[in-house]
Amino acid sequence: MGIKDDILMAGSTLLREKGVSALTQPQVALAANIKQSHLTYYFPTRSALLLAIAEFTLSTLMEDVAARLRSAPVDKGLAGTLSRVMIEGFPPRVFIGLIVAADNDPDIRKLLRRLVRRVRTAIQHLLEEAGITASEEATLLFHATIVGLAVMHQARMSRESAAEVKDGIALLIRMLTPMERFPT
Amino acid sequence: MGIKDDILMAGSTLLREKGVSALTQPQVALAANIKQSHLTYYFPTRSALLLAIAEFTLSTLMEDVAARLRSAPVDKGLAGTLSRVMIEGFPPRVFIGLIVAADNDPDIRKLLRRLVRRVRTAIQHLLEEAGITASEEATLLFHATIVGLAVMHQARMSRESAAEVKDGIALLIRMLTPMERFPT
DNA sequence: AACTGACTTTGGTAGCCTTACCAAAAACCA
DNA sequence: TGGTTTTTGGTAAGGCTACCAAAGTCAGTT
Numbered sequence: 001m002g003i004k005d006d007i008l009m010a011g012s013t014l015l016r017e018k019g020v021s022a023l024t025q026p027q028v029a030l031a032a033n034i035k036q037s038h039l040t041y042y043f044p045t046r047s048a049l050l051l052a053i054a055e056f057t058l059s060t061l062m063e064d065v066a067a068r069l070r071s072a073p074v075d076k077g078l079a080g081t082l083s084r085v086m087i088e089g090f091p092p093r094v095f096i097g098l099i100v101a102a103d104n105d106p107d108i109r110k111l112l113r114r115l116v117r118r119v120r121t122a123i124q125h126l127l128e129e130a131g132i133t134a135s136e137e138a139t140l141l142f143h144a145t146i147v148g149l150a151v152m153h154q155a156r157m158s159r160e161s162a163a164e165v166k167d168g169i170a171l172l173i174r175m176l177t178p179m180e181r182f183p184t
Numbered sequence: 185m186g187i188k189d190d191i192l193m194a195g196s197t198l199l200r201e202k203g204v205s206a207l208t209q210p211q212v213a214l215a216a217n218i219k220q221s222h223l224t225y226y227f228p229t230r231s232a233l234l235l236a237i238a239e240f241t242l243s244t245l246m247e248d249v250a251a252r253l254r255s256a257p258v259d260k261g262l263a264g265t266l267s268r269v270m271i272e273g274f275p276p277r278v279f280i281g282l283i284v285a286a287d288n289d290p291d292i293r294k295l296l297r298r299l300v301r302r303v304r305t306a307i308q309h310l311l312e313e314a315g316i317t318a319s320e321e322a323t324l325l326f327h328a329t330i331v332g333l334a335v336m337h338q339a340r341m342s343r344e345s346a347a348e349v350k351d352g353i354a355l356l357i358r359m360l361t362p363m364e365r366f367p368t
Numbered sequence: 369a370a371c372t373g374a375c376t377t378t379g380g381t382a383g384c385c386t387t388a389c390c391a392a393a394a395a396c397c398a
Numbered sequence: 399t400g401g402t403t404t405t406t407g408g409t410a411a412g413g414c415t416a417c418c419a420a421a422g423t424c425a426g427t428t
Contacts, residue, residue: 019287099339100284103203112339148332155283155296
């Protein structure tokens with residue numbers, strides 16, 4: 001399964017680095033070093049191509065995040081790891097591109113529904129491991145806040161917005177962490 | 185100033201209802217009932233058109249929100265008003281479309297930077313009026329959470345996601361409201 | 369009323385990019 | 399060898415941006 005993987009990887013890179021508007025058949029074919037007509041042999045329509053690349057990219061991103069979290073001490077590096085992923089990786093760009101695409105493509109929308117569910121449960125486990133009460137409400141707010149910080153960063157792409165991601169996540173975790181300094 | 189306003193209003197409607205990908209010169213001209221070549225007389229490039237429509241749309245949206253908040257009791261209807269705006273209006277679609285556009289258009293990015301600043305201060309005033317400590321941190325988190333909820337709704341466009349916006353905002357406000365039930 | 373100059377509107381089009389095909393050549397493998 | 403899969407070159411059709419020259423409109427002036 002060489003070629004198909006080449007396509008997915010090349011397309012994924014394109015998606016992460018140039019945004020969804022760069023994901024045209026000619027550009028993907030160029031990046032994957034194959035003829036454009038060959039690309040359509042594997043992915044007959046643009047929609048199919050976009051969907052496949054999106055699935056691949058999102059899976060890769062989630063695995064990447066999981067790996068980073070695993071290799072860092074959960075209770076200590078959670079904020080740092082999360083913000084680093086959001087700033088250095090390109091989840092916001094991918095996510096936002098897909099939301100726009102979902103406007104004209106129900107399949108993409110379904111994909112996003114699955115994605116949100118997956119991320120939600122991942123966050124829940126994360127909070128539990130970090131000793132935070134992972135009620136449904138707390139999980140929802142945590143998820144929303146991180147998404148919001150990342151999106152506002154993607155919108156501005158400034159040093160200031162990056163700092164907000166970092167500070168915001170740290171702040172969020174601090175707020176939700178039960179302070180056991182208060183003796184019962 | 186008839187025609188130019190027609191263009192902006194038609195374009196704005198297009199942007200809110202069909203997303204940024206519908207904002208092509210032919211479609212805007214069609215919606216505004218003018219010839220496409222006439223459209224380029226007022227807005228020579230697509231970039232200029234997009235920027236003007238974006239500015240108009242964002243201003244309109246913000247005024248609209250402000251008006252709704254003014255006509256509702258701040259302390260009581262804040263959550264309801266905010267969530268209604270986010271769900272019924274189309275700020276998330278507009279916002280997200282512009283973020284994608286900003287990837288290839290520095291002017292749009294500048295516009296978004298200004299927008300975030302404006303919304304941030306608006307939120308700060310809102311929190312103060314609602315009797316919530318509007319520290320910089322609290323304001324940041326409030327802003328991010330609302331953006332996150334709205335974006336996740338736009339991504340999924342389901343009944344469930346709409347409910348999350350509603351519940352999430354209510355929850356957020358409850359969490360941040362100082363509970364004066366505890367007697368000192 | 370006729371003229372003038374600026375602004376507005378129209379029709380048309382060149383050039384580019386994109387998607388989606390298809391037929392034929394090449395490579396592969398049973 | 400024969401049949402299937404992969405790869406290539408080519409292209410039709412359509413949409414988009416950005417122009418341009420010509421025609422029309424209108425206010426103010428003579």
